[in-house]
Amino acid sequence: MTFRVDCTTAMDALEAYARSAGDREGRVIRQPALAGLAEELRIDHWLEQGGLQGEAFAGFLATYLAAATRLQDPRYMAHQVAVPHPMGAVAALVDGFTNNGPTLYEMGPSGAAVDYLLLNWMLRKAGWEPSPLPGAAAPAQYGGGTLAHGGSLANLTALMAARAWAAPDAWRDGVPPGLVLVAPEACHYSVGRAADILGLGRGRLLAPPTDADGLIRPGQLAGFLRGLREQGRTALAVVANASSTPAGLFDPIRPVAEVCREAGVWLHVDGAHGASALVSKRLRHLLDGIELADSLVWDAHKMLRAPIVCAAVLVRDHRWLDQAFHQEASYLFHDKDQPGVDLIHRSVECTRGGIGLRAFLALAAEGEGAMAAFLERQAGLARAAAELIAARPGFELALKPPFNIVCFRLDGADQQQLELRRRLLERGDFYITTTQFRGRRWLRLTLMNPATELADVHALLEELEALGQV
Numbered sequence: 001m002t003f004r005v006d007c008t009t010a011m012d013a014l015e016a017y018a019r020s021a022g023d024r025e026g027r028v029i030r031q032p033a034l035a036g037l038a039e040e041l042r043i044d045h046w047l048e049q050g051g052l053q054g055e056a057f058a059g060f061l062a063t064y065l066a067a068a069t070r071l072q073d074p075r076y077m078a079h080q081v082a083v084p085h086p087m088g089a090v091a092a093l094v095d096g097f098t099n100n101g102p103t104l105y106e107m108g109p110s111g112a113a114v115d116y117l118l119l120n121w122m123l124r125k126a127g128w129e130p131s132p133l134p135g136a137a138a139p140a141q142y143g144g145g146t147l148a149h150g151g152s153l154a155n156l157t158a159l160m161a162a163r164a165w166a167a168p169d170a171w172r173d174g175v176p177p178g179l180v181l182v183a184p185e186a187c188h189y190s191v192g193r194a195a196d197i198l199g200l201g202r203g204r205l206l207a208p209p210t211d212a213d214g215l216i217r218p219g220q221l222a223g224f225l226r227g228l229r230e231q232g233r234t235a236l237a238v239v240a241n242a243s244s245t246p247a248g249l250f251d252p253i254r255p256v257a258e259v260c261r262e263a264g265v266w267l268h269v270d271g272a273h274g275a276s277a278l279v280s281k282r283l284r285h286l287l288d289g290i291e292l293a294d295s296l297v298w299d300a301h302k303m304l305r306a307p308i309v310c311a312a313v314l315v316r317d318h319r320w321l322d323q324a325f326h327q328e329a330s331y332l333f334h335d336k337d338q339p340g341v342d343l344i345h346r347s348v349e350c351t352r353g354g355i356g357l358r359a360f361l362a363l364a365a366e367g368e369g370a371m372a373a374f375l376e377r378q379a380g381l382a383r384a385a386a387e388l389i390a391a392r393p394g395f396e397l398a399l400k401p402p403f404n405i406v407c408f409r410l411d412g413a414d415q416q417q418l419e420l421r422r423r424l425l426e427r428g429d430f431y432i433t434t435t436q437f438r439g440r441r442w443l444r445l446t447l448m449n450p451a452t453e454l455a456d457v458h459a460l461l462e463e464l465e466a467l468g469q470v
Contacts, residue, residue: 002053007093009058017065021072022451027428028073030066037067069431074452075460077445078431080245080273084307088362092307095354102354103146103347105340111354112340118356119145119312122298125278127291128316134341144318146346147310147356151272151299152190153348154311158295159194160324160348161315162237162266165294171326178232180204182225183239186214186246188270191239200236208238212438213247213399216240218255225263237266237294242287243274246435246444247398248405250274254289267293272311274403276303280372283379286402294320300359303375303404303448307362310355313346321346378404378447385445385457392461394468398442407435407442410468414441423467430460 020026038044040063046052052060070076071083082088100108102115120130128143148154159181167176181200183191185207195205206228209220221238228235238260240251253269260267269275269290275298277283278290290296296314300306315321325345344350363371382401389408390397398407409417418441421434435444443464445457 006053006057009054010061013058013061013065017068017070018072021070022074024073024075027070028075028431029069029425029428031425032067071449072451073431074449074456075430076449077447077452077457077460078433080302080446081308081448082301082303082305083449083451084301084358085305085362085365087365088306088358091354091357091361095357098354100354101351102356103344103350103352104342105338108354109340111357112343114354114360115147115343115356116341118360119147119314122312123314126275126293126296126314126316128314131318131341134339141317143314143316144321144346145312145314146321146343147312147352148347149311149349149352149355150301150309151188151270151297151311152193154272154297154299154313155188155190155268155270156194156197157313157321157324157346157348158268158297158315159191159198159237161295161313161320162268163198164323165266165320166234166236168323175199176234178234179236180206180228180233181236181239182206182208182228182265184208184210184214184216184241184244184251186210186244186249187239187241188245188272191270198236213249214244214437215249216251216256218252218259221256221259222263225259225265229263235263235265237268240267240269240293241274242269242271242290243403243405245273247407247437247442248273248401248403248446249399250286250402252289253287253293257289257292260294261292266295268295268297269293270297272297272299273302275299276371276375277403279304279368280375282372282376283403291316300362303378304359304371305362305374306355306359310359374450377450381447381452381454381457382406382445384454385447388454388457389461394465395461398437404447406445406447407437408445409440409442410464412468416468417441417443420464420467423470424464427463429463432460 100111102108102111105112123130123143129139131142131144132138163170181195192205208224209217240256242250257267277286294316298312300310301308382404385406386397386401389395394411396409417434424430433444435442
């Protein structure tokens, strides 16, 4: 068995890869033509012939890493994907090798224990009562949760819990004709996808009143919901952003939650990116009122530094998540004596890995105090970057960033912003994205890397300015 040899080969290659990226050597992003890369990697050959171990594996890995996008490079400021903590990556190896499926306790007791207690930690951060351990006295109401492969599945799962609350017979009879989903246009596209999957259709995905930045107006939301009732419609849920994907803005959760409670409507908060602010006492005000919501999605593979993907679905009252799915499988669902808890009945997925271990080890390596410091550092860096941009002639700042996303543009048309990014990625020295906000195209920084400095942002602006003059 060459496991130890191949692991050592991989560790040596990854250490060199991370060291080179951390030292800002070479390019952050390189996008070779697919056909040439496939040939260079010899993918068809290895699939047909096998033997990709030992020296052959070392050569393959060198080619593979040479074309990999370097998230560990401090000049990576693009997508909302973590620069994973090394222990999170170790967790992915342990999970992959043990191959336990902890949604069933008997399939992975240790993974199931990590998942359950990690979810309870998150529930407490949201201000909700955690789930009791088996044999312990259960409070009158307590929260519940499950883990999913990504925020898209997590949003779908949370909205299925909302459907169980708003239309409890929908699993058998189908979605009632008057059921609608209320979500601002700035919500993540997975919310619209969930509406499709739930059988609502885009015609029943309605936008609430929002301001110029796309934030929900609580003062007008009550009248909007009242108008729906007068039309014979029922709101499956109101979706609030924490934070929105385009510009990283947080809806005013407390007043929105108060309106929803008064109207008897489920409030779901998509906190895939921003819920991690709950770890920091200085930043949790961004989600003020979260304890009044009914469900929350929280991606650990964003700001908790877990490798992709690990998303949590949290509900204030566990009963609605327990009733979200109705299934029969005699080999899984039956009475049995066991010392643990099965979570398979709360999940779209039947089989999934121990993804909670990735978030747990990323957190446990240094503790939540260090994670809070990281979050505060990235938010501070975003504020400093915004000030640097605002003071630079020829640049326009969209707004002061509340968390770690900064939107800006150079003087010129929308197409110029796209062209600037194209040229930037062609050179590969920096990696950023663009977004649509307030009807205009903006360049967008997402400051995920703990090694990124203000000097890196300054160097980026210098390069953009030079590219803009070409």
